[in-house]
Amino acid sequence: MAEYRDYGPAAPHGPDMTATHDPLHEMTPNEKQIFDYLLKPDDSYNQNGIYWGDMSWPEQIKFASKNDAQETKREASSVWSMFKKDPLSPFSYYFKNMVIPGAGLGLEGYVLFSIGNLKPLFQAEGSFAKCWKKPYSACNPAWIAAVEYMEISGIIVGQILVGILGDWLGRRWGLIQDASIMFIGLLMLTAAWGVTLNGWIICYVWSLFFYGIGVGGEYPMTATSGMENAVGSGKISTKEDRLHRGRKVTSAFLMQGWGQFFNQVILIVLLLIFHHGSGNPPYSHVAVQWTYRISFAIPAVGTLWLVYYRTFKMKSASKQLAAAKKKSKVTGYDTDSLKLTFTYFGPRMIATAGAWFANDVFFYGNKLFQSEFINVILPDNDSIMPGWLYNLINVGVSLVGYYLASFLIDNKLYGRKRMQMVGFFMDFILFVIPAFNFERYKSLEHIKEFQTMYFLSSFFNQFGPNAVTFLVAAEVYPTPIRATAHGVSAATGKLGALLASVLYNYIDTQMKFYIVPWFGLMGMLVTILFLPDTTGLDLKEQERRWQFIRAGREADYHGVAVHPKHLSWWECWRGVGKYYDAEADYKQKIEEMRADWEASEARKADEKAGAWDEDADAEHEDSVWSSDVSTFFEKTRGTGTGNSPLLAPKEKEFVE
Secondary structure, eight states: OHHHHTOOOSSTTOOOTTOOSOGGGGOOHHHHHHHHHHHSOTTTBOTTOOBGGGSOHHHHHHHHHHHHHHHHHHHHHHHHHHHHHOTTHHHHHHIIIIITTTHHHHHHHHHHHHHHHHHHHHHHSHHHHHHHSTTOSSSOHHHHHHHHHHHHHHHHHHHHHHHHHHHHTOHHHHHHHHHHHHHHHHHHHHHOOOSSHHHHHHHHHHHHHHHHHHHHHHHHHHHHHHHHHHHOSSSSOOHHHHHHHHHHHHHHHTHHHHHHHHHHHHHHHHHHHHTTTOOSSOOOHHHHHHHHHHHHHHHHHHHHHHHHHHHHSOTTTTHHHHHHHHHHTOOSOOHHHHHHHHHHHHHHHHHHHHHHHHHHHHHHHTHHHHHHHHHHHSTTOOOSHHHHHHHHHHHHHHHHHHHHHHHHTTOTTSHHHHHHHHHHHHHHHHHHHHHTTHHHHTSGGGHHHHHHHHHHHHHHHIIIIIHHHHHHHHHTSOGGGHHHHHHHHHHHHHHHHHHHHHHTTTSOHHHHHHHTHHHHHHHHHHHHHHOOOOTTOOHHHHHHHHHHHHTTOGGGOOSGGGSGGGSOHHHHHHTGGGGOOHHHHHHHHHHHHHHHHHHHHHHHHHHHTTOOOHHHHHHTTTOOOOHHHHHHHHHTTTOOOOOSTTTHHHHHHHHO
C-alpha cells in the first residue's frame, strides 16, 4: 500500500507529519460549515454550535419549542402531500411503520387480556362454575390458581431465554421463533380438551405456559428490533432517528392496547352471537365453549401471517447487531459485553428492572377499582356484561394514555424520565387517596369519584411507566446485550405481576389499597436515582461511548453520552460526567471521520488493483464524502491524533 501512503502533497506547505498543530486551524469557512452540518445537527445544536443540554433552562425551552414547531409543521406538510397524492397513503404508512412492527404485541395483548376476561364467563356458566368457582367441586383449586401463575411463569422464561437468544443468534430468528411459539400455543388453547373438567384445566394451563414463552420473547425482540431499525445502520444518524426514535418504539408497543380493545369487542360480539343476542345469564355450556374457542382461533390466523412476514420480509432485522459484533470481533454471544455492561451500567438495571417491577404491581392493582364500583352501582348484578363494558371504556382511556406517551416521549422538555416520574407519582396519589378513605369512596354518593380515579390511574399508567419502561429497558444498554438486558428487566417486572397475583389471594381489598400505592413511590425513587434520561440523545453516541469502554478507555470518550443531562443522578455522583468536553469530542469525531475517509480511499485503490472486498464495501456503504471534506483530509493528512479506539483497526489495516 505504499502508493496509498505516498498519495502526494496534501497542501502547498506539505502535511505536518509531526502532528504538532491543530488540523482544525486549517479549515476554510466552507469546510467548517460542512463539518458542523454533519456533527452538529440543528435539532441538537443552536446556531452557535452549543448542544441543547448545555443551554440555560430558558434557552432550552426556546430551542425545543422552536424545533418542535418546525418538525410538527414539516410532518403535517408531509402528511398533507401524501394525502393529496393518495388519500389512503397516510394510513398505509402508519400500518407499515407502526402497526406491523407492533403486531406481535397486539396479538399477545389480545390473548393475555382474554384470559382475565374469560374467567368471569367461566365462573358464570353452570358446569364451568364447578371448576372455576368455590368450592371447586369438579377441579383441583391448585390448577385454577395455576392459570395466572403458569401464564406469568411462561412469560418470564420467554423474556430471559429469547432475550439471550436474540443477542446470540440475532433479532430476526428471535422474532420468527416468538411468532411460531405463539401460533402453536394458540392452536393448543383453541383445541384444549380433557376427559374431565380437571383434565381440561390442566391442558388449558400448560397451553398458557407454552404460549407465554412466545409472549415473553416478544418484549425484548420488538423493543430491540424496533429501536435498531429506527436508528438505522449508517454511521451518522438522521433527524428522524434523533427526533422520533422513542415514538417509533412506543407506537409499536401501544398495539398491545389495541389488542386488548379488540379482544373485548370480539368477546362481546361472540357472546351475543352464540347466546341468542343476549348478554345476560344463564349462559349455556355451548355458548361459552364457542365464545372462548373462537376468540382464540381468530388471533391464530393473524399470528400465522406474522410467522410468514417475519420469515420473508424482515431479513435485515439483525443488521445492527451483526455490525456491532463485527466491530468487537465476536461471532456468538458477547459475554465480555455482558460483564462490562454490569460493571458500567449495573445501576441502570436497578432503574429498568425495579421500575418495571413496581409498574406491574400497579398494572394488576388497577383492577381493584372495577369490581368495587360495579358492586356499588349494580349490587344485584349477575351478568358479565357490565364488567366487560367497563373494561372497554378503561382500555379506551388507556389508549389515550398510550398515544399521548408516544407523542411526548421524544419531547426534550418532558421526555422519558419526567414522564415515568410523573406517572408513578400520579398513580401513587390515585391509589393512596381511596386507600385511607375506602368506605367513603365506595359509597353510592361518592362512587363517581372512585370511578374517576380508576380511569385516571389507567391513563397515567400508560402515559408514564408502562410505555417508558418498555422503551428505556432497551435504549440505555449497548447493542450486543440489549435484548438480554431488556429481557431481564421485563422478567423482573413480571415478578411484580406474580407477586400481586399471589398476594391478592390472601388479603382483602382494603389491605390491597394500603399496599399498592407504595410501589409508586418505589418506582419514582429508582427512576430519579438510577435512570439516565436518553431523551434527545443520539443513540449512535451511546454506541461510540461503548466502543471506548470496550477498549478499556472510558475516560477518553468526551461526547454527549456522558453529558450530565443524559446521566442518572447516581452516574453524576460517581463523576462520569467529568469526561464531557464538547471541543475535544468535536476534534475526536473529525479524526474518526478521517479514518473512514482513508478507509474509503484505500477501498478505491483496492478496487482499481482488483482486490476489492465486498464485505468491507457493504460495511462502509454510507460513507459519502463531499469535495470539501475530502480536500480537508488530503491537506491535513498526517496531523491526526489517533486518540480513538475506533481508529485502531483501520490504522493497522493501512500501515501493514
